Structures are given as C-alpha cells and as structure tokens.
Amino acid sequence: MTPELGHFVLALALALALVQSTIPLFGAARGNLLWMRSARSTAFGQVVFVGLAFAALMRAFVVSDFTVLNVANNSHSLKPMIFKVAATWGSHEGSLLLWVFILTIFGAAVAAFGSNLPETLRARTLAMQAWISVGFLSFLLFTSNPFERVFPPPLDGADLNPLLQDIGLAMHPPLLYFGYVGFSIVFSFAAAALIEGRIDTAWARWVRPWTLAAWISLTAGIALGSWWAYYELGWGGWWFWDPVENVSFMPWLLGTALLHSAIVTEKRDAFKSWTILLAILTFSLSLLGTFVVRSGLLTSVHAFAVDPERGLYILGLLAISIGGSLALYAWRAPMMEGGGLFKPISREAGLLLNNLILATATGTVLFGTLYPLFLEAVSGDKISVGPPFFNGAFVPMMLPLVFVMGLGPFLSWKRADLVGVLQRVRFVVVLAVLATLAIWYFAKGGPVLAYLSILIALWLFFASLREWALRVRLFEVPLQESIRRARNLPRAAHGMTLAHAGVAVLMIGMIGSSVWKSEEIAFVEPGTSVNIAGFDVTFEGVQRVRGPNYIADQGTLRVERGGSFVTALKPERRSYPVAQSTTTESAIRSTLAGDLYASITEPSLDKAEESGAWTLRILYEPFVGLLWLGAAMLVIGGSLSLSDRRFRVGAPQSSKARSTKPVAAE
Amino acid sequence: MKRAVAIIPLVLAVIVGGFFLWGLNPNRDPSEIPSVLISQPAPSFILGPVPGLDVQGLSRENLLGNPTPVVVNVFASWCVPCRAEHAVLSALVERDGVRLFGINYKDQPVDAVNWLQNLGNPYERIGLDLSGRAGIEWGISGVPETFIVGGDGTVLYRYVGPIVGEEAVSTFRQALRQAGVLEERS
Numbered sequence: 148m149t150p151e152l153g154h155f156v157l158a159l160a161l162a163l164a165l166v167q168s169t170i171p172l173f174g175a176a177r178g179n180l181l182w183m184r185s186a187r188s189t190a191f192g193q194v195v196f197v198g199l200a201f202a203a204l205m206r207a208f209v210v211s212d213f214t215v216l217n218v219a220n221n222s223h224s225l226k227p228m229i230f231k232v233a234a235t236w237g238s239h240e241g242s243l244l245l246w247v248f249i250l251t252i253f254g255a256a257v258a259a260f261g262s263n264l265p266e267t268l269r270a271r272t273l274a275m276q277a278w279i280s281v282g283f284l285s286f287l288l289f290t291s292n293p294f295e296r297v298f299p300p301p302l303d304g305a306d307l308n309p310l311l312q313d314i315g316l317a318m319h320p321p322l323l324y325f326g327y328v329g330f331s332i333v334f335s336f337a338a339a340a341l342i343e344g345r346i347d348t349a350w351a352r353w354v355r356p357w358t359l360a361a362w363i364s365l366t367a368g369i370a371l372g373s374w375w376a377y378y379e380l381g382w383g384g385w386w387f388w389d390p391v392e393n394v395s396f397m398p399w400l401l402g403t404a405l406l407h408s409a410i411v412t413e414k415r416d417a418f419k420s421w422t423i424l425l426a427i428l429t430f431s432l433s434l435l436g437t438f439v440v441r442s443g444l445l446t447s448v449h450a451f452a453v454d455p456e457r458g459l460y461i462l463g464l465l466a467i468s469i470g471g472s473l474a475l476y477a478w479r480a481p482m483m484e485g486g487g488l489f490k491p492i493s494r495e496a497g498l499l500l501n502n503l504i505l506a507t508a509t510g511t512v513l514f515g516t517l518y519p520l521f522l523e524a525v526s527g528d529k530i531s532v533g534p535p536f537f538n539g540a541f542v543p544m545m546l547p548l549v550f551v552m553g554l555g556p557f558l559s560w561k562r563a564d565l566v567g568v569l570q571r572v573r574f575v576v577v578l579a580v581l582a583t584l585a586i587w588y589f590a591k592g593g594p595v596l597a598y599l600s601i602l603i604a605l606w607l608f609f610a611s612l613r614e615w616a617l618r619v620r621l622f623e624v625p626l627q628e629s630i631r632r633a634r635n636l637p638r639a640a641h642g643m644t645l646a647h648a649g650v651a652v653l654m655i656g657m658i659g660s661s662v663w664k665s666e667e668i669a670f671v672e673p674g675t676s677v678n679i680a681g682f683d684v685t686f687e688g689v690q691r692v693r694g695p696n697y698i699a700d701q702g703t704l705r706v707e708r709g710g711s712f713v714t715a716l717k718p719e720r721r722s723y724p725v726a727q728s729t730t731t732e733s734a735i736r737s738t739l740a741g742d743l744y745a746s747i748t749e750p751s752l753d754k755a756e757e758s759g760a761w762t763l764r765i766l767y768e769p770f771v772g773l774l775w776l777g778a779a780m781l782v783i784g785g786s787l788s789l790s791d792r793r794f795r796v797g798a799p800q801s802s803k804a805r806s807t808k809p810v811a812a813e
Numbered sequence: 814m815k816r817a818v819a820i821i822p823l824v825l826a827v828i829v830g831g832f833f834l835w836g837l838n839p840n841r842d843p844s845e846i847p848s849v850l851i852s853q854p855a856p857s858f859i860l861g862p863v864p865g866l867d868v869q870g871l872s873r874e875n876l877l878g879n880p881t882p883v884v885v886n887v888f889a890s891w892c893v894p895c896r897a898e899h900a901v902l903s904a905l906v907e908r909d910g911v912r913l914f915g916i917n918y919k920d921q922p923v924d925a926v927n928w929l930q931n932l933g934n935p936y937e938r939i940g941l942d943l944s945g946r947a948g949i950e951w952g953i954s955g956v957p958e959t960f961i962v963g964g965d966g967t968v969l970y971r972y973v974g975p976i977v978g979e980e981a982v983s984t985f986r987q988a989l990r991q992a993g994v995l996e997e998r999s
Contacts, residue, residue: 420819424822427822428822431826438833442833442836442837458837459837462830462833462834462837465830465833466830469826469830470823470826470827470830473822473823473826474823476819476822476823477816477819477820477822477823478819480815480819481815481816481819517829517832520832520833520836521832523836524832524835524836528949529949530949668893668896668897670900729978748897748977748978762896762897762977764893
C-alpha cells in the first residue's frame with residue numbers, strides 16, 4: 148500500500164508545482180499579493196509531498212519489499228542496512244526522485260528564508276523553480292515510476308552493483324545533487340531577474356549564499372567521487388576525464404566563476420549580464436550532466452540503464468529550460484548594463500581574468516567531452532577523447548589562473564597600486580622560488596612543467612597566507628592585537644584564505660601523485676618480496692574471509708622500511724555471489740608524505756593457483772593525501788564564508804561591520 | 814551590437830541541442846555499434862611489424878585460410894591487466910597449441926619490445942597500431958580485448974577485458990571449444 152501512496156503524493160506534488168508555476172507569475176504581473184504569496188505554501192506543500200514519496204521508497208528498500216520492481220532490481224535481503232538505504236538512490240528512478248526531492252527542499256528554503264526578498268522577485272523565483280519541478284516530476288511520473296510493482300514478486304533481490312556498496316559512494320550522489328540542484332535556485336533567481344528586467348547589488352547579495360551552498364556541496368561530492376575511485380577501483384587513479392566526471396566538473400568550474408563574478412556585481416554593480424549568463428549556464432550544465440548520464444549519448448562507465456525515450460524527454464526539458472532562459476536572456480539582457488568602471492590593474496580586472504579563464508576551461512572540457520559526438524555526426528568516425536587532450540589543454544590554462552588567484556586579493560577595487568602590491572608580495576615570490584628549488588634538490592628530475600606548477604602552487608599558498616597576515620598585521624603589532632584583528636575579520640575573509648590555500652594544497656597533491664608515482668606489478672607467492680619507494684613489501688599469503696553478502700580473499704602484506712616493521716596491509720578481493728561480480732578492496736597506508744597502495748587480483752593460471760601466486764599491484768603516490776586535504780579546505784573555507792553574518796538570514800548589517808572592512812570578502 | 818552578442822549563447826545552445834537530438838537516434842549506440850562484428854567479416858586492416866622486434870606484422874590476409882580459428886588479442890605494454898592476461902594467453906599457446914595474433918595498440922615500440930622480452934612472446938604475428946586506427950575498425954572499447962576469428966575471416970567471438978581469473982578463463986575456453994579450436998573436454 149505504501150508504494151501506491153508514494154506514487155499518489157508524487158502526483159499531488161506535480162499538481163502543486165503546476166499551480167506554483169503559474170499563479171505567482173500572474174500575481175507578480177498584476178500586483179496581486181495573495182497570488183504571489185501562494186508560492187510560499189505550495190513550495191512547502193511540494194517538499195512535504197515529495198519527501199513523503201521519497202520516504203515511501205526508502206521504506207520499501209529498508210523492509211526489502213520485493214514486490215516493488217525497483218527494490219527487486221537493486222537490493223538484496225542480506226545487504227547491510229546502510230546500503231539498503233543508499234540503494235534508494237542507486238537506480239535511475241530512485242536517484243531522479245532524490246533529485247526532485249532536493250529541488251523541492253531548495254524551493255522550500257527560498258520560501259522560508261526569503262522573507263527579505265521583494266515580493267515580486269520571490270514569487271517569480273519560486274515560479275521558475277516550480278517550472279523545473281513540473282518538468283522533472285512529470286518525467287518521473289510518465290517515464291520512470293520508481294514505485295512500479297512486479298508480479299510475481301521474486302524471492303530475493305538482484306543486489307546493487309557491489310562497486311556501489313561503499314560508504315563513500317553512498318554519500319556521493321546526494322552531495323552531488325545538492326550541488327547540481329542548488330544551482331537551480333540561482334538559475335531561478337536569474338530568470339526572475341530577467342523577467343523583472345532589473346538587477347542590482349541587492350540581487351547579487353541574495354544570490355551569493357545559494358551559489359556558495361551549491362558550490363560547497365558540489366565540491367564535496369566531486370571530491371568524494373574521486374576519493375572513491377581512488378580506493379575502490381584498485382588502480383590508484385583519482386581522475387579519469389570520463390564524460391560523466393566531466394559533466395560534474397563543468398558546473399563546478401562555471402559555478403566557481405559565478406561565485407566570483409557575483410562578488411563584482413554585489414560590490415561594484417558591474418558584470419551584471421555576465422553574472423546572469425553564468426547563473427543560467429551553470430545550471431544548464433548541471434542539467435546537461437543529468438541528460439548525458441541518463442540518455443546513453445556518450446560512452447561512459449557511469450551510465451544508468453539507457454532508454455532513448457527518456458533521453459528524448461530530458462532533451463525536451465533541456466530545450467525548454469535552457470532554450471527558454473537563453474531566449475529570455477537574449478531579449479532582456481541588453482537592457483541592463485552599466486555599472487562601475489575600473490582600471491586594467493584592479494580587483495575587478497583580476498576577477499574578470501578569473502572568469503575568462505574559468506569560462507574558457509569550461510568550454511574546453513565541454514568541447515572535449517562532446518567532440519566524439521560532433522565528429523561522429525559530421526563524419527561518422529568514432530573516436531574517444533582521453534586524458535592526453537584534457538591534460539594538454541586544461542592544465543596550462545589553470546596555471547595563469549592560479550597565479551592571478553594569488554595576486555587578486557591584494558588588489559583593491561577600481562584601481563590598484565601595482566608597485567605597492569609587488570612590494571608586499573616580493574618575499575612571497577622569493578619564498579616560493581626557494582621552496583621549489585629545495586623540492587627540485589630532493590626530488591631530482593621530473594618534467595619542467597611539474598616544477599613550474601609547484602612554483603605557482605607554492606606562490607598561491609604563501610600569497611594567501613601573506614594576504615591574511617597583512618590583514619591581521621601579524622608580527623607588525625603584538626600577537627594579542629593580531630588575534631583581536633583576526634576575530635574581527637569577517638568569516639568570509641578567513642574562508643577565502645582557507646579556500647585559496649586549499650587550491651594550492653590540492654595542486655601539490657595532484658602534481659606529486661601524478662608525476663612522482665611509482666608502481667610495481669608482480670606475480671607473487673607467499674614469501675615474495677617487492678621493493679618500492681624504499682619500502683620492502685613481503686607477500687605472506689591469502690586468507691578466506693566471510694562478509695555479510697560477500698566472500699573475500701584477503702592478502703597479507705608485511706611492509707618494512709630499512710629492516711624495521713612499518714605496517715601490515717590487507718588488500719581484499721571480494722566476490723558477491725548474488726550480483727555475480729567481484730570488487731577490489733585496496734589497502735592503503737596513508738601518510739602526509741604519500742600513500743602506499745596495494746591491491747591484489749586472483750591467480751590467472753591454473754598452475755599459479757596451485758602454488759598460490761597472486762597478481763600484486765603496488766603503488767607509491769607521494770602527497771596524494773593533500774588532494775583530499777585540499778578539497779576539505781575548499782569545503783570548510785566555503786562553509787566559513789557561508790556562515791558569514793552578512794549572509795545569515797535576518798542579520799541586520801551593522802554599520803560598524805561595514806566600516807571595518809574596506810576590502811571586500813569573497 | 815549588444816543584442817547580437819546576447820543572442821550568441823542561445824544560438825550555440827541550439828546548435829549543440831541539434832547534435833544531441835541526432836545523438837539520441839535509437840539506432841545509434843555509442844558503445845555497441847562496432848562490436849556487432851560478431852559473425853561479421855573481420856575488418857580489413859594492414860599493420861606493420863613492431864620495429865625492433867623479429868616478428869612479422871599483421872593484416873586481414875593473415876587471418877584468412879587458417880585450418881582452425883585463430884585468436885586475435887589487442888594488447889599494450891601500458892595496460893596493466895594485459896600483463897596478467899599475458900600468462901593466460903601464453904599458457905593457451907604453449908599447452909593447447911592455440912594460434913595467437915597480436916595487435917599492439919597505441920604503444921611505443923621500445924616499450925612493447927621490452928615488455929615482450931621480459932614476459933616472453935606468445936604471438937605468431939604482431940601488428941603495430943600506433944594510431945589506434947585498427948582498434949577503431951575492430952571496435953575495441955579498451956585494452957585488452959580478444960577475438961576469435963574463423964578460417965573464412967568471420968569474427969566468431971569477442972571477449973572484452975582481461976581473460977584473468979577462473980571465471981573469465983573458463984568462459985573463454987568454452988568459446989574456444991565452441992569455435993572448434995580446443996577439443997571438447999570429456
């Protein structure tokens with residue numbers, strides 16, 4: 148009965164969304180307050196109904212109700228409870244329901260926290276949000292009903308893909324969707340502003356926290372996915388430039404640009420139509436991601452079960468939402484330009500460069516991702532575009548961006564004093580060069596590009612710290628005075644420093660783990676020893692271990708360094724009888740200096756089996772831990788910024804807070 | 814002027830959307846199309862030998878007129894699973910007398926030569942496919958991939974991924990038996 152209730156409340160939510168997509172718009176056009184305010188209650192109604200539907204589906208998974216087709220296909224009674232819950236969003240239908248649920252959560256959040264918005268803007272924003280709701284709810288109800296029953300019900304389920312039975316991946320889709328869908332609010336704000344034909348600094352101030360919240364989730368989601376690939380896929384890579392990775396990366400890149408251009412719109416009343424365009428495109432790319440993953444348009448390891456009919460439906464949604472909003476943009480944007488002027492050396496110019504590079508980078512990734520499709524359509528040839536293209540085109544573009552990123556925060560609005568800035572950063576340059584030389588001395592060898600990247604990353608790191616130190620006047624005034632200043636600094640300033648430094652840390656991790664990675668593959672028998680990066684790794688044999696829904700062969704590796712015992716690594720090879728597949732559980736010894744990473748594969752030969760030989764893959768990846776640390780710094784920095792009092796709802800802006808921060812925070 | 818600029822994003826989006834619409838054509842499957850080689854003639858290709866290696870190159874001609882079906886394996890020295898698979902293929906050649914041909918896919922000749930010298934060379938002929946062109950003709954989705962080709966040049970079977978592990982090896986041996994390369998086991 149519960150699944151039918153779930154289905155029914157979804158239909159109710161669609162009805163509410165239809166009301167919300169029209170009535171408030173008329174209300175705003177006619178100045179009818181009642182009609183405008185109806186958006187609030189319908190937004191709350193939607194979240195309640197979709198939430199109930201989501202709960203109904205989750206219940207079906209939790210109690211293993213195999214009469215529901217979706218549960219039978221993606222769950223199993225022996226599966227640990229946490230993965231039963233996570234399987235709710237493990238399928239196309241379930242994940243789409245989660246998508247819509249998050250969409251309605253954001254809608255309700257605007258309704259709840261948007262009391263300081265002008266009535267018309269709020270009504271129109273919620274109406275735009277409802278349009279998206281209508282599109283996806285109807286998609287769900289008409290093509291992908293998650294509550295479909297199956298008769299006769301199977302005795303047990305087919306189990307979720309074991310690769311996905313992992314805590315990292317269980318949390319990956321919700322975070323990613325919070326990011327994707329979070330940008331829908333910004334999109335709705337942009338569309339509403341275009342309808343109003345007016346955009347001002349207040350608009351940018353309302354939009355920024357939503358952008359930031361979405362960006363934080365997306366950052367966390369991408370990092371989590373990358374981390375999962377690193378430890379679960381068993382070959383130590385963390386980014387593959389797979390189309391599905393790319394479609395999550397593009398909204399991130401453009402969202403980062405939006406985050407920065409909105410600052411200019413807020414502080415200087417400039418870049419208006421550009422900010423609007425970014426807001427539209429960022430969400431468009433999120434939609435594109437949904438489309439690519441679910442339509443089978445491109446070849447990818449991630450794709451859901453492919454159905455051309457669904458693809459066509461989403462393409463229709465894309466055409467209406469992206470085409471519609473861009474048409475609106477083409478019509479209205481030329482009417483609202485103007486704003487603050489600035490000199491070539493100024494914070495505006497720095498942020499402009501940031502935006503140009505990020506937008507170009509997004510375009511590059513988009514082009515590389517879709518190029519196989521373009522080429523196939525034009526010439527019929529089939530190719531795949533892989534890491535060489537992306538690394539070659541993308542990485543050199545990022546270096547100037549990171550350089551400007553170090554310099555930007557020193558620049559003042561409108562017109563910056565370049566000489567003064569250079570004076571303030573000269574020690575930073577010296578420090579970065581010395582540190583790079585030291586690394587070159589110890590690492591000995593490696594490509595020039597790697598050292599250049601390290602130099603620029605260190606520059607960013609030290610420059611970010613220097614800028615922060617200047618603000619609190621560290622070492623210039625007594626320490627207590629500096630601490631007092633640090634306390635008075637807006638949180639957004641701390642957030643920016645942390646996030647920018649996080650990018651530097653992330654870069655060092657990327658460079659270290661890809662340039663100085665060492666790797667050994669060997670057939671090993673008990674007693675075989677492998678030497679890698681100064682470690683002696685001895686294979687001691689394999690044990691059979693039983694898990695809840697799998698059987699594992701667990702290898703034991705003794706790791707020694709210079710004759711003394713370091714650790715024992717226990718990589719596993721798990722086989723899931725129900726899902727009929729095997730997964731690799733790598734064993735990792737993580738230190739800040741680098742990860743020792745081991746995975747094993749079963750013997751490939753009958754005779755090897757007799758002697759107990761296994762394929763051992765062992766890697767040493769220097770500094771790879773900094774990747775996750777850097778990502779964490781980005782997320783924490785963003786969250787700090789989000790908690791800034793200026794963004795907190797209803798917090799009145801004190802005139803004191805305004806006067807003590809001449810330099811804007813981002 | 815401003816108006817013209819503002820309309821550009823829309824125009825670009827419409828163009829990209831057109832490609833998407835074409836891409837959704839139900840008869841098109843980006844991952845599947847080339848793999849319907851099964852029971853189709855093997856693609857025509859001519860590959861030169863790997864420089865520095867005393868093994869002849871490979872072309873479609875070499876796959877024709879063999880008394881029993883032969884195995885064509887796509888490999889590369891940079892491909893880790895290939896290393897594990899190498900032992901399986903070597904055993905098939907040594908113990909079961911399977912005739913094995915190799916396509917060395919997007920590999921540096923020096924690396925390939927080193928690799929084969931270290932591990933041994935089970936291949937009768939090896940074609941160097943530096944550009945990946947033959948790989949496209951064969952419709953491979955990755956390395957390694959293994960085909961069984963009949964004496965008339967028909968592709969009988971395709972195995973995607975490394976033939977490593979009990980299950981994979983027995984699946985592949987079963988295919989070899991069906992193709993008549995191996996004797997039915999009693």
